[in-house]
Each structure stands twice: as C-alpha cells, then as structure tokens.
Amino acid sequence: MEIFVTMIPEQIQKFIDNFSRLPSLGPRLATRLAFYLIGLDKNDLKNLESSLGDLRHLSRCKQCFFLKGGGNLCAICANPKRDKTVIAIVEKETDLISLEKTGQFQGHYLLLGELPGRGSLESSQKLRLEHLKSRIQKELGGKIKEIIIALNPTGAGDFTAQMIKKEFESLAEKITRLGRGIPTGGEIEFADEETLGQALARRN
Amino acid sequence: MEIFVTMIPEQIQKFIDNFSRLPSLGPRLATRLAFYLIGLDKNDLKNLESSLGDLRHLSRCKQCFFLKGGGNLCAICANPKRDKTVIAIVEKETDLISLEKTGQFQGHYLLLGELPGRGSLESSQKLRLEHLKSRIQKELGGKIKEIIIALNPTGAGDFTAQMIKKEFESLAEKITRLGRGIPTGGEIEFADEETLGQALARRN
Numbered sequence: 254m255e256i257f258v259t260m261i262p263e264q265i266q267k268f269i270d271n272f273s274r275l276p277s278l279g280p281r282l283a284t285r286l287a288f289y290l291i292g293l294d295k296n297d298l299k300n301l302e303s304s305l306g307d308l309r310h311l312s313r314c315k316q317c318f319f320l321k322g323g324g325n326l327c328a329i330c331a332n333p334k335r336d337k338t339v340i341a342i343v344e345k346e347t348d349l350i351s352l353e354k355t356g357q358f359q360g361h362y363l364l365l366g367e368l369p370g371r372g373s374l375e376s377s378q379k380l381r382l383e384h385l386k387s388r389i390q391k392e393l394g395g396k397i398k399e400i401i402i403a404l405n406p407t408g409a410g411d412f413t414a415q416m417i418k419k420e421f422e423s424l425a426e427k428i429t430r431l432g433r434g435i436p437t438g439g440e441i442e443f444a445d446e447e448t449l450g451q452a453l454a455r456r457n
Numbered sequence: 458m459e460i461f462v463t464m465i466p467e468q469i470q471k472f473i474d475n476f477s478r479l480p481s482l483g484p485r486l487a488t489r490l491a492f493y494l495i496g497l498d499k500n501d502l503k504n505l506e507s508s509l510g511d512l513r514h515l516s517r518c519k520q521c522f523f524l525k526g527g528g529n530l531c532a533i534c535a536n537p538k539r540d541k542t543v544i545a546i547v548e549k550e551t552d553l554i555s556l557e558k559t560g561q562f563q564g565h566y567l568l569l570g571e572l573p574g575r576g577s578l579e580s581s582q583k584l585r586l587e588h589l590k591s592r593i594q595k596e597l598g599g600k601i602k603e604i605i606i607a608l609n610p611t612g613a614g615d616f617t618a619q620m621i622k623k624e625f626e627s628l629a630e631k632i633t634r635l636g637r638g639i640p641t642g643g644e645i646e647f648a649d650e651e652t653l654g655q656a657l658a659r660r661n
C-alpha cells in the first residue's frame with residue numbers, strides 16, 4: 254500500500270498497516286474498516302478503542318490457563334457446580350468456547366495452547382500438563398474420573414494424545430478422545446477416505 | 458452470544474459484542490480476533506489501540522470532503538501538480554482510493570458520500586454539489602475542462618449522474634462517466650445481459 258502514503262492521511266495508513274496484519278483481515282478489509290470506523294459517531298469509536306484496550310488487562314486462570322478478568326480463577330474453575338473430576342484437555346480458547354456452546358460438558362478444562370506443527374510440546378505446554386498432574390495428585394485424590402483429550406484429529410493432535418494417554422494412565426479411570434466420523438449434516442459421498450474409515454471403525 | 462456471559466471474561470465479551478457489529482466481521486471472526494489479540498505482545502496491542510484511537514482525530518478536506526490529518530486541505534487538493542480543472546465526483550473514500558491506484562487520474566475529486574438507495578440526494582450531499590458549483594464559479598473561472606462522474610453503474614448512480622449532468626451543464630466543457638463493459642479478464646459467456654448490452658453499445 255506504499256503508493257498511497259502521500260494521498261491517505263497518515264493516521265489511516267497506520268491503521269491499515271497495523272490492522273491488515275491481523276488474521277482474516279488483510280489490506281482490503283482493513284481499508285474498508287478504516288473508512289467505516291471514521292464514519293462512526295466519535296463515542297462509538299471511543300467505545301471500540303476502549304474495548305480493544307481492555308484486552309490488555311486480562312490474565313490466565315492459575316488452574317486451567319483459560320483467560321480471566323479478575324480473581325485467581327476463571328469463571329469455570331470458580332463455579333462450584335462444575336465437576337472437577339472430569340477434565341477436558343483443549344488446545345485453544347476457541348475450542349473451549351465451542352465445547353461450552355454444546356451445553357453438554359460440565360467438567361473442568363486444561364488449556365494447552367496451540368500445538369506445534371511437528372515434534373514434541375513446547376516447554377510451557379509441558380509445564381501445564383505437569384501442573385495438571387500435580388493437581389490431580391495433591392488436590393483431587395490421586396485419580397479422577399475421566400480425562401477427555403479434546404485435541405484436533407490431526408497428526409499433531411494424535412501424537413500429543415498418545416503422549417498424554419501414557420503420562421496420565423494412572424491418574425484417571427478413563428482417558429477418552431472426542432468421537433470421529435461424518436459430521437452431522439455431512440454427506441457420506443463427500444467424506445474423505447480417512448474420515449469415512451474412522452466413521453466405520455467407530456460405528457456405534 | 459448471551460449464553461457465554463458467565464464463562465467468558467467480561468472484557469472479551471464486550472470486545473466481541475462491539476467488534477462483531479462491524480461490517481464483514483460478525484461474531485465468529487470477532488471471537489477469533491479477540492483471542493488472537495490477547496495472545497499478542499502488550500506493546501503490539503497498545504499500538505493497535507492507539508491507531509484505532511487516532512482515527513478520531515481526522516477531519517474532512519474543506520474542498521473535496523476527503524479525509525485529512527492536519528491543515529485545511531487534503532493531500533490531493535494541496536498538491537500543486539494536480540489539475541484542478543478536471544474533477545471526478547466519487548461516492549466513497551474507497552472509490553477514490555481505487556481510482557488513485559490506477560495511477561491514471563491527475564485531477565481533483567469531489568467526495569459525495571454514499572448514495573441513498575432510492576430517491577434524491579441527502580441535503581449534505583446537495584450542499585457538497587453546491588460547494589463545487591460555487592468553487593467553479595468563483596475560483597476556477599466559471600468553467601472547467603471536465604467533470605468525470607465516477608459513480609457506480611447502478612440505478613441510484615445513473616439517477617444521480619443524470620441530475621449532475623443537468624446541473625453542471627454550463628460549468629464544464631464536458632461531463633463524462635466511467636466506461637462500462639466486460640471487465641478485463643472477464644468472460645463474455647458469463648457477463649450478464651445488461652453488461653453485455655452496455656459493452657456492445659459502447660464498443661470502440
């Protein structure tokens with residue numbers, strides 16, 4: 254976008270440069286967004302600015318590493334109605350949110366962070382697993398009911414799942430993964446071989 | 458997204474609510490964006506926040522109504538190399554930028570603002586046209602070389618173009634509109650009848 258530097262006011266150029274680096278935005282959408290925002294009421298714009306700024310004041314839950322506003326624990330870990338003896342290990346915040354949306358999970362989580370493309374986990378991720386281990390040993394009687402490995406059904410997910418299964422074998426009555434198969438509403442005709450093979454193997 | 462209010466920290470919920478109202482974002486992308494932003498370095502986040510805030514300090518060029526950072530005129534109107542006797546009337550800032558990108562236009566602009574879906578112009582748009590009229594009469598010798606009506610080839614664009622042609626008849630040697638036809642790289646087979654009809658009528 255360099256050629257516009259002389260024509261577009263500096264503030265807009267800076268906005269476009271900064272925002273077009275965000276995922277799924279890109280220069281075209283960032284430009285559209287800039288002019289849309291400029292057309293807004295100054296108060297609405299101030300509101301957006303402060304809600305962006307507020308993100309800087311978040312921290313992570315000491316227990317599950319999900320995000321929280323204040324206090325020591327996130328809203329899930331702090332909720333006494335949730336079952337702390339069933340723990341789902343997820344990769345990303347958005348995965349956790351998707352699981353919450355189902356309304357079918359009442360346990361706790363461990364947020365692992367995005368898996369590296371290949372090879373073993375990052376040291377911060379290993380620490381989170383160690384943290385869960387010692388929590389089970391010290392606070393949850395040494396053995397919980399279930400660990401649900403809710404990692405993506407990809408190479409990296411499978412690899413990590415194997416490792417977690419081995420490491421937590423003695424710490425949970427069962428260790429499960431999310432079911433695999435044809436997505437609801439999907440069509441057998443268009444399912445790839447891998448998915449269809451998994452659907453067949455896990456038929457029920 | 459109401460059901461997450463209890464689970465997602467308030468700051469994130471507020472961000473998602475506010476940003477998902479922006480065009481082309483929506484709740485899914487706003488959520489993704491929120492967690493991406495939280496993962497950024499605090500300085501990068503501060504940078505984005507201030508580049509958003511800087512948009513509040515823009516104002517409009519007194520002459521063409523495009524945006525400017527400081528001074529009285531925008532960078533285009535203030536540029537002595539540009540030809541003030543050729544004026545393109547555009548609807549949106551992004552249209553102006555698209556024309557600048559071609560590198561083929563060296564004149565001035567009048568930014569009209571988004572056309573109402575139907576009927577006549579808004580009063581602020583009529584004022585902008587009046588402003589151009591009096592500028593031609595008082596500062597540009599009563600008649601300029603050309604007015605290019607660069608409005609979209611839509612019903613509203615055509616309607617407004619007719620009106621402008623009539624009003625500015627005596628104030629410009631010629632009044633033109635952008636060419637219509639098959640887009641470069643487009644295929645005749647897939648052009649709609651209207652476009653193909655225009656392409657035929659305007660063959661050259």
